[in-house]
Amino acid sequence: MNQDIGKGGRKLHVVVVGAGILGASIAYHLTLHGAQVTIVDAGQPGEGATRVAFAWLNAYGKTPFSYHDLNRRSIDMWAGFARRLGIDVTWGGELRWAATDAGAAALAEQAEALQAWGYPTRILDADQVGQLEPDLRFDAFTAASYTYSDGHVDTAAVMRACLAAACERGAVVRAGSAVTGVEIGRSRAGLPRAEAVRIGDDVVSCDAVALVGGADMPALAEMAGIQVPHYHTFGATLLTQPLPPLFKTIALLHSPRERQPLINVRQLPNGAVMIQSGSLDNTQEGDRGATDAEAAQIAADARAVLPMLRDIEIAEVRRGRRPIPQDGRSIVGFAPEVANVYVATTHSGVTLTPLIGAFAAIEIVHGARVEVLAPFRPERFGSPV
Numbered sequence: 557m558n559q560d561i562g563k564g565g566r567k568l569h570v571v572v573v574g575a576g577i578l579g580a581s582i583a584y585h586l587t588l589h590g591a592q593v594t595i596v597d598a599g600q601p602g603e604g605a606t607r608v609a610f611a612w613l614n615a616y617g618k619t620p621f622s623y624h625d626l627n628r629r630s631i632d633m634w635a636g637f638a639r640r641l642g643i644d645v646t647w648g649g650e651l652r653w654a655a656t657d658a659g660a661a662a663l664a665e666q667a668e669a670l671q672a673w674g675y676p677t678r679i680l681d682a683d684q685v686g687q688l689e690p691d692l693r694f695d696a697f698t699a700a701s702y703t704y705s706d707g708h709v710d711t712a713a714v715m716r717a718c719l720a721a722a723c724e725r726g727a728v729v730r731a732g733s734a735v736t737g738v739e740i741g742r743s744r745a746g747l748p749r750a751e752a753v754r755i756g757d758d759v760v761s762c763d764a765v766a767l768v769g770g771a772d773m774p775a776l777a778e779m780a781g782i783q784v785p786h787y788h789t790f791g792a793t794l795l796t797q798p799l800p801p802l803f804k805t806i807a808l809l810h811s812p813r814e815r816q817p818l819i820n821v822r823q824l825p826n827g828a829v830m831i832q833s834g835s836l837d838n839t840q841e842g843d844r845g846a847t848d849a850e851a852a853q854i855a856a857d858a859r860a861v862l863p864m865l866r867d868i869e870i871a872e873v874r875r876g877r878r879p880i881p882q883d884g885r886s887i888v889g890f891a892p893e894v895a896n897v898y899v900a901t902t903h904s905g906v907t908l909t910p911l912i913g914a915f916a917a918i919e920i921v922h923g924a925r926v927e928v929l930a931p932f933r934p935e936r937f938g939s940p941v
């Protein structure tokens with residue numbers, strides 16, 4: 557952070573643009589460090605990607621090691637974060653099964669790679685799965701893998717708790733307030749710096765700005781003369797009517813990756829089952845579920861693949877945009893172009909909520925550079941043309 561802000565005894569005023577789960581976490585952590593925070597959203601807080609998210613807390617299949625490790629650290633931070641906010645995390649681990657020999661071999665190879673990075677994934681046979689989940693039946697089975705460290709969260713509850721805790725420390729939430737511009741002036745050293753954000757005719761002055769706009773990051777960054785190489789894919793999740801508890805131990809279940817359709821399942825604390833059905837790489841192709849007919853087909857597929865879901869009915873379909881940095885990894889840090897503008901955007905933003913919130917606040921308020929964020933700086937994309 558610039559050395560000349562927030563001096564003179566007054567609190568540092570940070571405007572956080574975007575009240576999704578990342579903006580809410582950054583705002584909350586900023587208040588823990590004594591900053592005055594205004595958090596602004598074009599719509600209602602948490603109505604972007606955050607509302608749609610499958611919300612699996614994981615570091616599975618994330619490469620390279622630095623990105624896996626970032627996610628892993630954040631999973632480890634979730635328990636303390638949740639305790640401080642008084643919210644629940646559904647722990648219990650992630651189970652996936654294979655339906656073919658090739659699928660079993662792929663699971664074993666992935667488990668071996670994850671074990672070498674210290675991730676607690678192991679291969680189970682049918683009997684071992686039966687011990688873990690006696691009521692689980694599959695249409696076809698050759699092997700399974702189980703990762704005990706993983707969990708999931710209710711993103712709406714996280715949002716409410718972060719914003720309430722931030723407001724208790726003086727933060728102001730401005731919903732329905734689209735930021736339309738960022739006013740750029742000059743620091744004493746003659747460098748560009750953000751002086752205020754514009755919300756229509758309203759000008760909100762600030763010492764620093766955090767841009768946390770999810771899929772709208774490119775447009776938002778452009779307002780500050782910043783480049784954030786970024787795209788988005790279509791994302792969808794289905795919610796069923798509340799069902800009796802599906803699982804004894806596990807928190808999440810993934811169908812075989814070697815065949816279509818992919819079915820991802822978790823059960824929320826209120827009994828509703830969330831189902832997601834994407835391609836193998838939903839960061840490239842996005843999810844199924846854009847139309848009601850597709851959503852109905854996902855439900856039919858889930859009933860066929862998992863006997864325990866035979867009675868599901870669709871209660872709600874959530875649709876949105878999944879924010880994805882150009883190289884698939886988080887972009888976090890001060891923008892090289894404007895020294896007091898901080899950017900934070902990522903896929904896996906639910907997993908990364910405690911870590912990005914906590915570390916961004918330290919960097920914005922204290923001017924520190926948190927070492928583990930070094931591979932994720934905006935500068936890695938090179939100088940803007």
Ligand SMILES: Cc1cc2nc3c(=O)[nH]c(=O)nc-3n(C[C@H](O)[C@H](O)[C@H](O)COP(=O)(O)OP(=O)(O)OC[C@H]3O[C@@H](n4cnc5c(N)ncnc54)[C@H](O)[C@@H]3O)c2cc1C
Pocket residue numbers: 573574575576577578579580596597598599600601602603604605606607608609610611612613614733734735736768769770771772776790791792793832843876877878879900901902903904905906907908
């Ligand atoms: C289907 C799906 C499944 C997913 N599954 C997982 C998962 O299992 N695990 C995981 O960790 N992550 C998952 N994710 C990713 C995760 O949801 C996102 O990374 C995370 O929600 C991003 O949070 P955010 O706060 O950056 O963005 P958002 O929640 O999109 O919030 C951005 C906010 O910025 C606001 N905004 C934009 N422009 C402006 C403006 N000009 N002025 C004011 N406000 C503005 C928007 O209104 C919005 O509220 C999934 C995403 C999808 C879509």
